[in-house]
Amino acid sequence: xxxxxxxxxxxxxxxxxxxxxxxxxxxxxxxxxxxxxxxxxxxxxxxxxxxxxxxxxxxxxxxxxxxxxxxxxxxxxxxxxxxxxxxxxxxxxxxxxxxxxxxxxxxxxxxxxxxxxxxxxxxxxxxxxxxxxxxxxxxxxxxxxxxxxxxxxxxxxxxxxxxxxxxxxxxxxxxxxxxxxxxxxxxxxxxxxxxxxxxxxxxxxxxxxxxxxxxxxxxxxxxxxxxxxxxxxxxxxxxxxxxxxxxxxxxxxxxxxxxxxxxxxxxxxxxxxxxxxxxxxxxxxxxxxxxxxxxxxxxxxxxxxxxxxxxxxxxxxxxxxxxxxxxxxxxxxxxxxxxxxxxxxxxxxxxxxxxxxxxxxxxxxxxxxx
Numbered sequence: 001x002x003x004x005x006x007x008x009x010x011x012x013x014x015x016x017x018x019x020x021x022x023x024x025x026x027x028x029x030x031x032x033x034x035x036x037x038x039x040x041x042x043x044x045x046x047x048x049x050x051x052x053x054x055x056x057x058x059x060x061x062x063x064x065x066x067x068x069x070x071x072x073x074x075x076x077x078x079x080x081x082x083x084x085x086x087x088x089x090x091x092x093x094x095x096x097x098x099x100x101x102x103x104x105x106x107x108x109x110x111x112x113x114x115x116x117x118x119x120x121x122x123x124x125x126x127x128x129x130x131x132x133x134x135x136x137x138x139x140x141x142x143x144x145x146x147x148x149x150x151x152x153x154x155x156x157x158x159x160x161x162x163x164x165x166x167x168x169x170x171x172x173x174x175x176x177x178x179x180x181x182x183x184x185x186x187x188x189x190x191x192x193x194x195x196x197x198x199x200x201x202x203x204x205x206x207x208x209x210x211x212x213x214x215x216x217x218x219x220x221x222x223x224x225x226x227x228x229x230x231x232x233x234x235x236x237x238x239x240x241x242x243x244x245x246x247x248x249x250x251x252x253x254x255x256x257x258x259x260x261x262x263x264x265x266x267x268x269x270x271x272x273x274x275x276x277x278x279x280x281x282x283x284x285x286x287x288x289x290x291x292x293x294x295x296x297x298x299x300x301x302x303x304x305x306x307x308x309x310x311x312x313x314x315x316x317x318x319x320x321x322x323x324x325x326x327x328x329x330x331x332x333x334x335x336x337x338x339x340x341x342x343x344x345x346x347x348x349x350x351x352x353x354x355x356x357x358x359x360x361x362x363x364x365x366x367x368x369x370x
Contacts, residue, residue: 001016001018001022001115001116001118002016002017002107002113002114002115002116003015003016003104003113003114003115003116003155004016004112004113005104005112005113005114006112013154013155013156013157014102014104014116014154014155014157015093015152015153015154015155016116016152016153016155017150017151017152017153018150018151018152018153019147019149019150019151020135020139020146020147020149020150020151021139021146021147023094023132023135023151023153024132024135024136024139026118026119026122026123027096027122027123027124027125027132028122028123028124028125029125029129029132029133030124030125030129035071035074035075035078035133035134035137038137038140073130074130074133074134074137077130077131077134078134078137078138081134081135081138082138082142089138089149090131090135090149090151090152091152092128092131092152093128093152093153093154094125094127094128094131094132094151094152094153094154095125095126095127095128095153095154095156095167096123096124096125096126096153096154096155096156097123097124097125097126097155097156097157097159097167098119098121098123098124098155098156098157098158099121099157099158099159100119100120100121100157100158101157101158102116102117102118102119102155102157102158103116103117104116104117116155119157123155126156126167132151135149135151180233180235180238181220181221181222181233181234181235181238184201184204184221184234184235184238185201185205185221185234195250195253196242196245196246196247196248196250197242198250198253199245199250199253199256199257199260200238200241200242200244200245201238202253202257203241203257203260203261203264204219204234204237204238204241206257206258206261207219207237207261207264207265208221208234210261210265212265213261213265213268214265214268214269214271214272215231215232215237215268215292217229218230218231218232218280218287219231219232219233219234219237220232220233220234221234231280231287231288231289231292232289232292232293233289236289236293237292237293237296240293240296240297240300241260241264241296243300244260244300244303245260262311263299263303263308263314264296264299266308266314266315266318267295267296267298267299267302267318268295268299269315270315270318270319270321270322271295271322271325273319274319274322274323274325274326275325275326275329275332276326276329278329278332282334283333283334284329284332284333284334285332285333285334285337286329286332289346290341290346290349290350290353291332291353293350294350294351294353294354294356294357295357297350297354298354298357298358301358302318302321307321321361322361324360324361325357325360325361327360328356328357328360331356341353341356
């Protein structure tokens with residue numbers, strides 16, 4: 001196969017464009033992968049193959065968790081392979097390793113370009129097992145499309161076992177990931193995102209940018225709480241909104257975004273009026289992430305009970321409904337807040353605060369379920 005030889009300091013490796021069908025015949029998997037009713041069994045590493053045994057042991061260090069993680073990841077990648085039209089399915093390189101010293105024959109006078117032989121034994125996958133496992137399942141389901149896919153690969157050969165093991169550790173222990181909050185900003189630009197995710201991202205953006213939003217400029221869009229004037233991460237807010245609309249059809253995204261934005265905006269205005277000087281006050285935990293998320297969940301519960309209709313006069317009605325929250329203000333003082341709302345983690349604390357906020361208004365809502 002045609003390859004480009006790359007030299008960096010004392011290291012030499014190759015870049016190749018591998019046809020999908022050929023690549024899948026020349027690699028071995030060290031983990032078990034599942035998709036629907038199909039599966040890939042790992043290739044048992046030879047006793048002397050320390051690298052393969054090392055990678056397999058790392059990936060199976062928590063077997064039950066790894067199986068579930070792999071299954072979810074395979075489903076997500078498969079969805080991308082099947083729905084990506086203008087985007088390349090595998091834009092990033094897959095890293096392969098062979099202990100054999102592969103023969104490289106230069107082509108004429110072109111520096112670095114030549115023919116690279118494949119090893120006698122299959123390549124070990126240093127990085128990209130999930131992508132190639134998904135490609136295996138994709139090729140079975142869509143063989144014609146798979147034949148047209150070329151996979152960019154970096155091949156390391158003839159190095160020591162320690163070299164491959166170290167490469168695996170570096171790649172898998174120091175990944176650079178885009179923050180979840182930043183990712184939300186991109187949802188409306190990505191073709192394979194679900195309509196509900198795109199709608200939720202639009203609503204969150206409206207809550208951040210609209211001049212009539214109680215959360216305007218108070219949402220951290222970069223995944224950091226280092227700025228004191230930010231109250232909640234965009235990813236946290238997105239999670240709550242997406243949970244609200246996850247199973248609903250999105251026939252008119254623009255109209256639906258406006259309708260749901262108005263519901264949230266009216267509720268948060270009513271809450272701001274109720275909390276008074278405690279709203280946005282660093283001496284209180286009223287606008288900390290767990291409380292904001294709990295308030296949004298209360299709003300969603302009220303909406304599910306039909307309390308948001310009719311839209312006319314909704315703000316006044318919700319201000320009257322939330323008036324009992326004024327008596328809860330002392331409980332939300334920053335001092336000893338976490339002792340007053342003890343929990344094992346953020347998820348549990350949100351639920352506890354949500355129930356505390358529902359308690360004084362339940363008498364006005366006989367239909368409301370906790």
